[in-house]
Amino acid sequence: xRWSKFFAYTLKEAPKDAVVASHKYLIRGGYIKQVxxxxxxxxxxxxMVLDNIRAIIKEEMDKAGAQEVMLSFVTPYELxxxxxxxxxxxxxxxxxxxRKKQKFVLSxxxxxxxxxxxxxxxxxxxxxxxxxxxxxxxxxxxxxPRFGLLRGRxxxxxxxxxxxxxxxxxxxxxxxxxxxxxxIFERMGLKFRVVEADSGAIGxxxxxxxxxxADTGEDDIVVCSECDYAANVEVATRKHVQKENPIKTEEIxxxxxPNKKSIEEVxxxxxxxxxxxxxxxxxxxxxxxxxxxxxxxFVRGVDSLEETKAKNAIGALDLMDVSEEELEKVGxxxxxxxxxxxxxxxxxxxxDDLRMAQELVCGANKKDYHIKGxxxxxxxxLGNLTIYRDIAAVKEGDLCPKCGKPLKITKGIEVGxxxxxxxxxxxxxxxxxxxxxxxxKPFIMGCYGIGVSRLIASAVEQNHxxxxxxxxxxxxxxxxxxxxxxxKKEEQLAFAEVLYEKLTNAGVKTILDDRNERFxxxxxxxxxxGFPVCVIVGKKLKDGKVEVRDRKTGEKxxxxxxxxxxxxxxxxxx
RNA sequence: CGGAGUGUAGCGCAGUUUGGUUAGCGCACCUGGUUUGGGACCAGGGGGUCGGGGGUUCGAGUCCCUCCACUCCGACCA
Numbered sequence: 001x002r003w004s005k006f007f008a009y010t011l012k013e014a015p016k017d018a019v020v021a022s023h024k025y026l027i028r029g030g031y032i033k034q035v036x037x038x039x040x041x042x043x044x045x046x047x048m049v050l051d052n053i054r055a056i057i058k059e060e061m062d063k064a065g066a067q068e069v070m071l072s073f074v075t076p077y078e079l080x081x082x083x084x085x086x087x088x089x090x091x092x093x094x095x096x097x098x099r100k101k102q103k104f105v106l107s108x109x110x111x112x113x114x115x116x117x118x119x120x121x122x123x124x125x126x127x128x129x130x131x132x133x134x135x136x137x138x139x140x141x142x143x144x145p146r147f148g149l150l151r152g153r154x155x156x157x158x159x160x161x162x163x164x165x166x167x168x169x170x171x172x173x174x175x176x177x178x179x180x181x182x183x184i185f186e187r188m189g190l191k192f193r194v195v196e197a198d199s200g201a202i203g204x205x206x207x208x209x210x211x212x213x214a215d216t217g218e219d220d221i222v223v224c225s226e227c228d229y230a231a232n233v234e235v236a237t238r239k240h241v242q243k244e245n246p247i248k249t250e251e252i253x254x255x256x257x258p259n260k261k262s263i264e265e266v267x268x269x270x271x272x273x274x275x276x277x278x279x280x281x282x283x284x285x286x287x288x289x290x291x292x293x294x295x296x297x298f299v300r301g302v303d304s305l306e307e308t309k310a311k312n313a314i315g316a317l318d319l320m321d322v323s324e325e326e327l328e329k330v331g332x333x334x335x336x337x338x339x340x341x342x343x344x345x346x347x348x349x350x351x352d353d354l355r356m357a358q359e360l361v362c363g364a365n366k367k368d369y370h371i372k373g374x375x376x377x378x379x380x381x382l383g384n385l386t387i388y389r390d391i392a393a394v395k396e397g398d399l400c401p402k403c404g405k406p407l408k409i410t411k412g413i414e415v416g417x418x419x420x421x422x423x424x425x426x427x428x429x430x431x432x433x434x435x436x437x438x439x440x441k442p443f444i445m446g447c448y449g450i451g452v453s454r455l456i457a458s459a460v461e462q463n464h465x466x467x468x469x470x471x472x473x474x475x476x477x478x479x480x481x482x483x484x485x486x487x488k489k490e491e492q493l494a495f496a497e498v499l500y501e502k503l504t505n506a507g508v509k510t511i512l513d514d515r516n517e518r519f520x521x522x523x524x525x526x527x528x529x530g531f532p533v534c535v536i537v538g539k540k541l542k543d544g545k546v547e548v549r550d551r552k553t554g555e556k557x558x559x560x561x562x563x564x565x566x567x568x569x570x571x572x573x574x
Numbered sequence: 575c576g577g578a579g580u581g582u583a584g585c586g587c588a589g590u591u592u593g594g595u596u597a598g599c600g601c602a603c604c605u606g607g608u609u610u611g612g613g614a615c616c617a618g619g620g621g622g623u624c625g626g627g628g629g630u631u632c633g634a635g636u637c638c639c640u641c642c643a644c645u646c647c648g649a650c651c652a
Contacts, residue, residue, distance in 0.1 A: 012601060012613070013586050017645045028585095037644065091575090092651075109652065143575065143650055151651085159652090199652080207652080218651090321649090417652050449652055486610045519611040538611055547611085 001478070003513040007044050010525050020216045022460035023148030025469045029529045031456075038145025038153030045529065048477035049456050050156065054135050056187050056474065057158050057450060064180045066131040066160055071113045073137050077103035079112035083428045088288070088317075094141045106139035111425045111447060114161040118443070119431035125165040128433065128443075129173060133160030135452060147216065149457035150413065156452040163443045165435060167422075170444050174206070174420055177448045181210055181416050188455065189472030190462060193412065195221050196231040198308050199419055206420040210450075211412030214461040221412045222394050226405035234308035237390055238407065239399040240352060245276045245359035249373025257370045261335030263301040266370055270361060277301030278354065278362035278374075280337035282327055285316035285347075294322060294330050296348040298339055298362075299392040303351065306393035313349050313389035338363030338371055350376070351392045413458045414451070421445040469530025470552050478511040479572050481531040483522045485538025487514050495546075495561065496537040502565055508572055527551065533571045535564060 014024040015034075026032050031046035042050060058068065077095060080086040086093065094106045107113065114132060122130065138157045145153045160177070164170045178194065185192045190212050197209040209232055211221050222236035223229070231237070260266045267274045281297045295314055297305050307319050324334040331343035342348060342365060354360075358375035396409050426432070426442035435441050456475075463470045473479060480503055484496045496512060503510040511531070513522050519538065526534045526549075536547040546564050548557045550571055559567045 009584090009602090011585060015585070016580090016587095019646080034644090090650095140651080144646095144648090146646085157652090197652090209652085318650090414652080419652075447652085451652090483611095488610075516610090518609075518614065520613045522613090523611075524613050536611075540611090 001511045003511055004515050006511070008529075010528055018148065020147045020150065020461065021464050022150065022216075022457035025460055025464060025528065025530075026148060026457065029469060032149065038142060038151065040149065040152060040154075045477045046456070049471070049475055050453065052475040052477070053188065053452055053455055054156075054158075057135060057184055057452065060180050060184045060187075061133050061158070061160065064131075064176055066133045066162075068134060069117075069132045070134050070136055071107070071110045071117070073107050073139075074104045075107050075110075075113050077105055079116055079429075080105055083112055083425055085112070092140045092142065094139055107136075108138055108140040109157075109449075110134070110159055111161065111421070111445075112429070115425050115429045115431045115443070115445075118161075118163055119426075119429065122163065122433055122443075125433055125435050129162060129164045129169050131160055131162040131173060133158060133448075147457070149453050150216070150461075151218070152453065155454065158450040158452055160448040162446040162448070163426075164446070165433065165441070165444065167444055170420055170422075170446050174418060174446050177418050177446070178208060181418065181448070181450070184450070185210060185212075185415070187474055188459060189474060190415075190455075190459060192415070193221065193223060193230045195223075195412070196235050197417065198232060198234040198312070208418050209412075209414050210416030210418075212415050212455075212458040212462060213410060214413050214458065215411050216461050217411035217413040219412050219414055220409055222407050222409055224400040224403060224405055225408055227400060227403040229400050229402040229407075231394075233306065233393055233409065236394040236407075237401045238353075238394045239401050239404050240355075241399065242357065243275060245273070247272060247276075247359065249359060252371060252373045254364050254366070254369050255372050256368060257336075258368045260368075260370070266361060267301065270370070270372065272361055274301035276357075276360050278338060278360050279303065279305075280363055281305040281310075282322055282332065282334075282337065283307075283310070283319040284322045284326070285311075285314055286318040286320065287315070288317050293347060294326065294332070295319075296332070296337055296342065296346060297351070297391055298348065298354060299351040300353055300357075301361075303353065303392035303395070305391060309389070309393075310349070310391045313387070313391050314347070333363070333365055333367050336363040336365060336367060336369060338365055338374075339376070340371060340374065341365045348387075349391055350388050352388050352390045353392060355388045413454065413461065415455050415458050416448075416450045418448045419446060421447055464530075467524075468528035471530045471532060473532050473572065476509075476530065476532050478509045478531050479533060480508055480510040480568055481513055481526045481529075481534040482510060483513045483519070483526065483534055483536045483538070485519055485536060485541075487516050492537050492541055495541060496535075499535065499537070499564060499568075503568065506565075506569065508569070533568060535568060 008030040010030050011028045014028050018024040030043055032040040032042055035041055096104050135158045139154050142153050145151050162173045192210055192212045195209050195211055197207045199207045220233040222231050222233055257266055260269045263274050263277050263279055267277055279299050279301050285295045286292050297310050311319055327334050354376055360374045362371050362374050364371045398407050400407050423442040432440040432442050460469050482496050482500055484492050487493050500510055500512045532551050534549045544561050545558050546561050548559055548567050
């Protein structure tokens with residue numbers, strides 16, 4: 001490609017609303033252009049990167065035996081009613097009507113479509129397993145799209161769906177997909193971690209996320225400082241250790257704590273370590289059947305509630321904040337809520353870490369009073385309905401559940417997620433096959449997603465400097481940029497063109513910067529747009545020399561013009 | 575969805591407080607010339623529904639009403 005003819009432009013200044021590196025550089029470099037909130041046009045450069053990523057994904061998926069299909073982007077609303085997700089997915093599902101008033105949705109994901117496709121075709125266990133995938137457009141009407149391609153409404157996703165006769169076979173495919181994903185992200189040159197994850201709205205039994213490590217990530221992930229344990233904070237666990245309270249209390253006593261509501265205030269007032277206090281977090285739980293109730297969650301004073309875990313603990317669809325008035329209405333005393341003597345109609349959950357804990361301070365369910373010396377040994381105090389669950393958020397310094405070493409918290413961008421769905425879609429959609437005994441059984445399914453357009457942004461988040469993008473070689477739009485120092489100097493242009501032909505013929509994607517510009521803008525664009533290697537054909541050509549630069553290492557080589565091809569090939573292939 | 579903010583040329587902004595010729599600047603763009611190893615210089619030039627609609631006024635980018643779009647924080651989110 002000759003830059004003088006290329007549909008690409010660069011900007012000196014980023015639009016003011018771009019705040020993260022990938023958003024700024026992808027716009028400044030002429031990769032994407034915003035159309036509406038969370039919707040972008042891809043310019044040639046952006047499309048090239050996208051295609052490179054697609055190619056890697058396709059190659060590895062095909063190698064793993066999956067088969068590429070393309071499911072319709074507009075799908076009948078009926079299918080979504082079949083599984084009940086029409087309601088569950090809420091406003092994120094963009095509904096549209098055709099001229100006959102028939103309802104459709106823009107696909108945010110394709111479980112329904114693919115089950116509908118397969119149930120009409122696969123009848124026997126002999127046709128299983130099967131894994132179908134596509135790399136296709138998705139639309140989710142996010143409440144708040146942001147950060148450019150990191151959270152768009154319209155985006156490209158690779159989604160795969162596997163069908164199995166047995167759980168064991170699903171496990172095998174799940175592991176195969178995990179290995180395949182690792183290969184894909186490794187080939188892209190990304191630093192990532194595979195973490196245990198919550199299944200969320202997709203449902204199913206087990207899931208793992210693939211997180212690209214970057215400070216701009218929206219997810220908190222817990223990683224062990226020693227072993228390979230890694231989990232999304234939404235599901236991360238920790239090793240429980242019971243510390244013994246050095247302060248002993250003879251018996252349970254109520255103490256007067258006027259206006260001391262927060263953990264800090266109470267503990268300071270009573271002179272105790274917040275570790276031995278109980279924090280109450282009240283939430284309004286909303287269930288799938290529309291029922292709502294106030295639930296109280298108890299965690300240690302030093303911990304905080306992890307809402308996803310809490311939600312899962314009680315099987316709620318959503319947890320919402322409650323006002324003091326609402327709490328008082330059901331008989332709770334805001335600021336002084338504790339596990340003993342709660343109104344009998346209030347559901348509560350106690351964090352696992354408090355199981356059998358002793359010498360605690362907690363609210364007395366009475367204005368201006370707390371209880372000292374409480375212990376959770378005696379379940380009778382709490383009644384039989386007491387449930388202990390893991391509901392506290394793992395924090396920096398907690399101990400690894402696998403090896404006991406300290407845990408760390410880091411930020412990650414979710415670029416892949418694999419699920420064991422089981423029969424959560426096949427059952428309601430009545431998608432069955434006949435087993436060896438001629439009995440109809442629902443398909444056992446897995447599904448596997450990769451955020452393809454998000455990967456573009458993730459790669460930039462992880463590979464940039466103050467000047468611009470530094471593309472990993474595998475996905476760079478062009479691998480080599482040949483800069484002609486002065487296009488009016490015929491010998492420079494002629495030499496550059498010969499080199500360009502040679503590299504292109506050797507299969508190296510090359511761009512020839514033959515614009516009538518000075519050196520400054522050309523080299524700045526090389527750095528901004530982020531090609532791995534550049535060759536500067538300039539002044540030194542008359543002494544038989546050209547310069548070669550490596551964008552990533554910043555190395556500069558002055559090489560003889562006769563060996564420049566070999567030098568470039570060496571850099572491109574190393 | 576709650577809170578905050580912004581909307582003037584492709585991008586970045588000034589002008590709005592206190593209404594008053596023809597709406598301005600930098601970058602980008604076009605023409606000519608000089609330049610060509612770190613975002614050059616000189617001269618000339620093109621480009622605007624001032625987010626939309628309505629209103630007040632002799633007069634609205636500026637004041638009022640209303641709608642819309644976009645961004646940020648949060649909630650939400652395979």
